[in-house]
Amino acid sequence: MKCQYCDKPATFHITELTEPDGPQILHLCEHHARTVLQKEEPSPIKTVTGALAKQLQLGQTKEELRKLDKKACPSCGITFFEFRNTGRLGCPMDYTHFESDLTPLLLNIHDSLQHTGKRPSRAAANVDAQAELISLRKEMEAAVQSEQYEKASKIRDRINEIQGDPKHPGFVAPATDDEGDADLSGDAQDAPGEGGGGL
Amino acid sequence: MKEPSDLSILVKNSGEWLKGTGPESDIVISSRIRLARNLAGFPFIKKCSEDDRRKIERQVRTRLEAMSAWKDIQYVHVDTLSEVDRQFLVERQLISREIAEAEGSRAVAIDPGEQYSVMVNEEDHLRIQVMHSGLDLDSAWDQIDRIDDTVEGELLYAFHPKFGYLTACPTNVGTGLRVSVMLHLPGLVITQQIDKVFRSMQRINVTVRGLYGEGSQYTGDFYQVSNQVTLGHTERELLTMVGDEVVPRIIDYERKARDFLMEKGEQDLLDDVSRALGILSTARKISSEETMHYLSKVRLGVNLGLIDDVEVATINKLFIHTQPAHLQKLRGRMLTTSDRHVERANYLHQHLRNGGPADVN
Numbered sequence: 349m350k351c352q353y354c355d356k357p358a359t360f361h362i363t364e365l366t367e368p369d370g371p372q373i374l375h376l377c378e379h380h381a382r383t384v385l386q387k388e389e390p391s392p393i394k395t396v397t398g399a400l401a402k403q404l405q406l407g408q409t410k411e412e413l414r415k416l417d418k419k420a421c422p423s424c425g426i427t428f429f430e431f432r433n434t435g436r437l438g439c440p441m442d443y444t445h446f447e448s449d450l451t452p453l454l455l456n457i458h459d460s461l462q463h464t465g466k467r468p469s470r471a472a473a474n475v476d477a478q479a480e481l482i483s484l485r486k487e488m489e490a491a492v493q494s495e496q497y498e499k500a501s502k503i504r505d506r507i508n509e510i511q512g513d514p515k516h517p518g519f520v521a522p523a524t525d526d527e528g529d530a531d532l533s534g535d536a537q538d539a540p541g542e543g544g545g546g547l
Numbered sequence: 548m549k550e551p552s553d554l555s556i557l558v559k560n561s562g563e564w565l566k567g568t569g570p571e572s573d574i575v576i577s578s579r580i581r582l583a584r585n586l587a588g589f590p591f592i593k594k595c596s597e598d599d600r601r602k603i604e605r606q607v608r609t610r611l612e613a614m615s616a617w618k619d620i621q622y623v624h625v626d627t628l629s630e631v632d633r634q635f636l637v638e639r640q641l642i643s644r645e646i647a648e649a650e651g652s653r654a655v656a657i658d659p660g661e662q663y664s665v666m667v668n669e670e671d672h673l674r675i676q677v678m679h680s681g682l683d684l685d686s687a688w689d690q691i692d693r694i695d696d697t698v699e700g701e702l703l704y705a706f707h708p709k710f711g712y713l714t715a716c717p718t719n720v721g722t723g724l725r726v727s728v729m730l731h732l733p734g735l736v737i738t739q740q741i742d743k744v745f746r747s748m749q750r751i752n753v754t755v756r757g758l759y760g761e762g763s764q765y766t767g768d769f770y771q772v773s774n775q776v777t778l779g780h781t782e783r784e785l786l787t788m789v790g791d792e793v794v795p796r797i798i799d800y801e802r803k804a805r806d807f808l809m810e811k812g813e814q815d816l817l818d819d820v821s822r823a824l825g826i827l828s829t830a831r832k833i834s835s836e837e838t839m840h841y842l843s844k845v846r847l848g849v850n851l852g853l854i855d856d857v858e859v860a861t862i863n864k865l866f867i868h869t870q871p872a873h874l875q876k877l878r879g880r881m882l883t884t885s886d887r888h889v890e891r892a893n894y895l896h897q898h899l900r901n902g903g904p905a906d907v908n
Binding site for chain 1: 587591670
């Protein structure tokens with residue numbers, strides 16, 4: 349028997365138990381068996397994209413879908429199209445910005461929309477400050493990439509201002525070194541493990 | 548916290564979870580719980596610049612360094628490791644394949660007993676994991692809950708009053724909790740009942756996959772059972788679902804299959820497991836897949852009292868120590884596939900002849 353992905357002999361016969369329509373048997377060569385077996389998680393991407401496809405089939409017209417795909421998060425910039433393709437969100441604010449679009453998906457996956465488990469010891473921070481921090485980090489990266497170092501430096505000061513004020517809900521941690529060593533040259537510095545950052 | 552220059556301490560030892568102790572350890576290899584956490588004010592990893600990743604890594608490292616109880620923890624910068632070392636940590640179940648293959652600043656903190664580890668900059672900023680031998684979810688939860696509280700310290704987690712702990716993938720949102728119980732089910736495989744058992748599980752929100760992949764019998768008849776949902780249930784409810792409702796049923800089926808095999812054909816089974824031990828202890832070249840296949844039979848034989856001069860702990864360790872990267876680390880050099888087949892056979896020979904030492908080094 350040949351491998352179902354190439355002409356080599358199929359030496360691995362794998363029963364996939366996670367298929368929704370019952371077990372599926374795969375006949376594969378060693379190379380393709382490895383590729384299949386190396387999937388670590390029970391393909392969360394498949395779960396997400398599968399649930400999304402189901403949701404989109406039910407609710408949206410092509411026009412509505414095109415419009416939804418262009419919708420972008422103002423904090424991290426991810427578009428719904430990008431999320432739909434990768435199954436991964438760009439930042440915590442996406443749960444707020446795309447809330448109504450994610451609701452059917454979350455219901456489909458979890459059959460629930462309300463967290464009932466553990467909570468962090470500290471209250472959720474000011475959402476605006478979190479959103480601003482994420483936008484600022486994105487802007488700083490863009491400024492560094494385009495060699496606008498003066499602009500990057502101003503953004504860095506604003507990030508430090510938000511993070512450094514203990515009364516500010518966006519405050520992160522006193523032990524954290526600040527963003528003063530932000531790599532504004534565009535070159536990779538202080539490689540991990542080399543004592544970078546003076547820790 | 549220590550930042551070792553190599554993984555030699557880990558190579559010499561073996562994880563607690565391989566000891567073959569704890570409730571139901573003839574069938575349950577390990578109970579693992581992981582929590583996904585992200586820092587507020589940062590994008591998720593896929594949208595992070597390298598600068599962001601370095602800052603997250605540093606924030607978490609600073610936090611861990613401040614924890615006095617963690618002075619013996621090894622902190623490993625995954626991005627500076629060789630491919631073999633990364634693979635070694637994957638085989639040891641201390642890091643995920645995803646973080647091994649990712650790019651940019653990333654790390655893992657590992658406790659000396661290998662019961663818990665914290666991955667930094669995996670798919671989520673933090674992935675905390677606890678692994679116990681046998682079916683032991685309650686104490687694994689108590690431990691990870693405490694670790695989560697301590698690690699959180701003054702870090703600010705991304706949390707939403709409605710959606711809970713926010714994660715990069717919506718399949719983890721809410722509790723961020725994944726319970727995985729690793730089961731050894733050769734009885735159900737031999738009696739060809741395994742598909743039927745797992746088909747019945749699909750209706751009750753659990754996922755099943757193999758040791759290093761999905762559903763392959765050639766990975767030594769190991770199957771992991773995990774919760775599918777993470778939102779809308781408390782952590783305790785999810786533990787109960789997997790540990791008290793699903794896993795005991797599978798254990799019961801496996802025991803019945805083993806009883807059936809012993810009643811209907813003890814001689815056949817004795818022949819089968821003895822041949823497996825014979826091949827493993829006398830082969831001169833052997834692949835990883837073949838090793839897993841026969842080790843599984845030997846493990847079944849030991850648990851049924853058909854083989855009495857080999858320890859379960861030895862078999863458990865051999866499953867991990869005969870993996871490609873482990874073999875190379877143990878031998879202290881790079882080996883080609885063909886060399887590995889020879890070295891693996893030597894290694895098995897050394898540890899299985901005359902029962903072999905209980906403590907595999």
